Amino acid sequence: MCGIAGIFHCATAKPVDPARVERMCDVIAHRGPDGRGVWTAPGVGLGHRRLSIIDLAGSPQPMASSDGRAMLTFNGEIYNYRELREELRALGAIFHTDGDGEVILAAWQKWGVGCLDRLQGMFAFALYDLPSRQLLLARDRLGVKPLFTAALSDGSVIFGSELKALMAHPLLRREVDPLAIEDYLAWGYVPDHRSILAGVEKLPAGHYRLLRHDRPPSPPVQWWDVSFAHRNRGGADDLGAQLLHRLREGVTSRMSADVPLGAFLSGGVDSSSVVALMTEASAKPVTTCSIGFDVSGFDESGYAAAVAERFRTDHHLKMVSPEDWSAVERLPAIFDEPFADASALPTLRVCELARQHVSVALSGDGADEALAGYRRQAFQFREEQVRRIVPSALRGPLFGGAGRFYPKADWAPRPFRAKSTLLALAGSGEEGYARALAVTSPELRDSIYSQSFLRLRGSYRAEQPLIALMRDAPARSGLDRAQYADLKFWLPGDILTKVDRTSMSVGLEAREPLLDHRLMEFAAALPERMRIRGMQGKWLMKQVMRRYLPEPLLLRPKMGFVTPIAAWLRGPLAGEARAIADTSLLSRTGWFDAARLRSLVEAHIAGRSDHSRLIWQMLMLDRSLAGLGVS
Template identity: 75%
Template sequence: MCGIAGIFHCGTPKPVDPSRLTRMCEAIAHRGPDGSGVWTAPGVGLGHRRLSIIDLAGSPQPMPSFDGRAMLVFNGEIYNFRELRRELEGLGARFRTHGDSETILAAWQQWGVDCLRRLQGMFAFAIYDLEKRELFLARDRLGVKPLFTALLSDGSLAFGSELKALLAHPLLRREVDPLAVEDYLAWGYVPDHRSILTGVEKLPAGHYRLLKHDASPAAPVRWWDVSFLERRRDKPEDLEAELLFHLREAVGSRMIADVPLGAFLSGGVDSSSVVALMSESSPEPVRTCSIGFDHASLDETSYARLVAERFHTDHRERIVSSDDFDEIDRLSGMFDEPFADASALPTWRVCQLARETVTVALSGDGADEAFAGYRRQSFHAAEERARALLPRWLRQSVFGTLGKYYPKADWAPRPLRAKTTFQSLASSGEEGYARALAVMPPEIRQTLYTDGFRRRLEGYRAEQPLLALMHRAPARSGLDRAQYADLAFWLPGDILTKVDRTSMAVGLEAREPLLDHRLVEFAASLPEKLRIRRGQGKWLLKHAMERYLPHSVLYRPKQGFVTPIAQWLRGPLASEARAIGRGARIARTGWFDGDRLSALAEAHISGKSDHSRFLWQMLMLDRSLRQLGVA
């Protein structure tokens, strides 16, 4: 796991200043504390920061191919590199090192862009071919590893693992994209089709770019996508056996490392399943870690401890204060772009705990997206059945009216929170799921903007890219489209961004075995009744793990990392909340109605309403603008 950076001149191959590359790499030094390197040639420069995981002394980067005709910088891990290496050696390739980096180079020289389909792992890399004089940028299938790019005023394309690397380049424009602000208010993060800064792009998951000196920058090309079009017809017990095979393969392949390795253990189904399978294949006790909170209602350590005792892991846990509000500046600095998922704070804390004893930690991320584990997916499947029974004109008339006048009632028991359901049923399935994913619906966002900012949006709504993605999804049902949206939109933009930045901030490599692409492809082929049954998501996964895990772990209500931001914004952060409307950086942008923001802040502080999610979003946006030095 590392950090990469580079500069490529798409027109005249001008010289690249090595000091610029050095500064870009220094900005992401936390991603690779074990080594660094810079290489330049006419019109191109590559930089690297290394976190040593495999072949600790023998794979420095930037790395030349054996014949010296290509140069690589690489962030990630290729889990099948040994098998690929044997195949390539049979085809005549020779190697100097024992790691996965040189294997990528040899695969590129043997198969060109088709080498991507042979790579199993997480990666973002750049290869410069000195003979063809072209640059090959690629990102893994599901977007586990990030890659930012920007076309600069001198005709060069700069790239890096984080926005920080690009910010270190003096020619990068620091102008906020208004569409990104609309996206952020809708989702709580800036999705992969956008960046907070105009002119900066993210290479999408499962895409590559091939750039030449004598041509304008080529658009990204998709090389992988998950399809929900096929349905397996095997017996459930056979599919369960196949699922366990894929799980064991995925976990086992991610246990290869030349440094201490462990696992995050929350006590939920996913992380507990990973630990169970690690214990099955490890001769030594698995090192596990978990964190709890000093509020009993937020604490899950008893479940983590139950799993740790069951598999005799070398378990460490730490109770952290839920009053960690004084760390929000450091937190916002990790992400560069505004990021309002409050679980980022405890995720960072568990990464810190893990890094005290290991350099690699396996996580349970990805199972909810792949196996339909989110409650919103079960609700959406039920709503789709209702949509199929009632014509749209009737749904719009009846449920549209109910959705308009029914009180929001966030304080009420879940069955009485019907407003969102009514609004969803009055819409198409795609529109309904977009509403379920959104942190803030469009009718609320519009009340926050000034007239001038609304004109800058030119009618754009954040839901539009998601609706287009769901419409063209390779899917057969509404549940398929919802899961496709989660895998292609939510997962790389929120979950994987959160884990990458918080783990890399402490020099920890996080691996996600439940996002092995073969496992994801298998899950996408399952009949719906093996994904959701009687409202229970991840049905086949849970049934398969019954031989390993107790019922109390498998079937307890889902609970994620929770941070008490509502209490913070009524207490120690009340002044920060008030400043959102008056005095904070975002109040001076002219984007938002200051009176409206102040009224929402006062209503929350007084306890009349709970606007904590919105206020947290605005607070993190303000911190991000401050970090970026814009607006």
């Protein structure tokens, strides 16, 4: 796992200052503390920071192909590199290292951009081909590894693993994109179709770009997508056996490393499944790491301990007090862009713990998206059944009117929180799912914007790209479209961003075996009844894992990492919450209605209502703007 950065001149092949590339790499040194390198040629510069995982001494980067005709800077891991190396060697390729980087170079020289289809793994890389004088920028299928790009005024394109690498270039403008504020307020993160800074782009997951000298920058090209348009046939036994094979394939392929390897263990179905399959494939105890909270309402450590005992793992636990909010100060520098998923805090803590014992940790991310494990997906499945029965001409007046008058009741037991469901049923399935996925509703966002910001935003709404994505999805049902949106929108923007930045901030490589693309493609073709039964998601996976995991663990409600943000904002962070409306950097932007924000903050602090998610978003936005140097 590493950090990459570079410069490519599209207009003319003028010299690249290696010191400038080096500065871009130095600010992401946390991603690669074990090595550094810069290579330049007319019109191009590639930089690298290395975290040594495979072939510890033999694969420095930027790396040249065996014939010197191509150069690579690469972040990630190619899990099938040994098989590819043997195939390429049979075709005449020569290798001088035992690592995966040289395999990418040989694959490019043999198959061109078609090499991407053959790579199994997580990656973002830049490959410069000297004879054709072109640069290939590529990102893995699901967006596990990030890649930021920007076109500059001098005719160059710069790229890097994190936004801060681009910000080290003096020509990058630090002007906020107002539409990114709308996106962030809706989702709690800036999705991959936008960046917080105008002019900066993220190469989308499963896409590549080919840049050439003397030509304008080309747009991204999609090289992989997941399709829900087909259905596998077979009963639970047959499909379950195939699913188990895919699960094992994903786990075992990610267990190759020349450094200590372990796993995150929360005690939930997904991480427990990964640990079970690791144990099955390992000759020695698996190292597992968990964190716990000293308040029972937030603590899952007992479940994790039971799984660790079941599989006799080398288990490590760190207890964290819900009063420990000290890591809040570190988040803006870790994420660069505003990021309001509060589970980033415990994720950072478990990464810190894991790094004390291993250099690589396997996680359980991906199963909820692929196999319909989120509660919102089950609700979408049921709501679509209602939409098929009630015509759209009746749903709007019937459910929309009821939803507008139904009180918002976040404090009430779940069956009585009907406002969101009623409003979702009033619209299309895509509109309903966008509302379910949003952190902040369109109505609440509109109420806190200033008139000047509303003019800047214009007709754009954050939900529009998600709705369009779902409508154009290769899918057969509303559940398919919801899962497609989760895989293409939510997963890279929130989940994978969180894990990449927190793990890399402490020099830990995190691998996601349940995001193996072969598993993704198989799961997308499962019949709906194999994904959801009643309100139980991941149905087939839970059936398969009965041979490994106890029934109570398989059936217990999903919890996930939670943090006491609401209490913090009424206690130690109350002063900072109040500053949002009046004295913070955010208050000076003029984007928000100060009186409205003040009212929401005071209502929360007094305990009359819970606005913690919105206030947390505003707090993270304020600190992010300060970190970006935006005035």
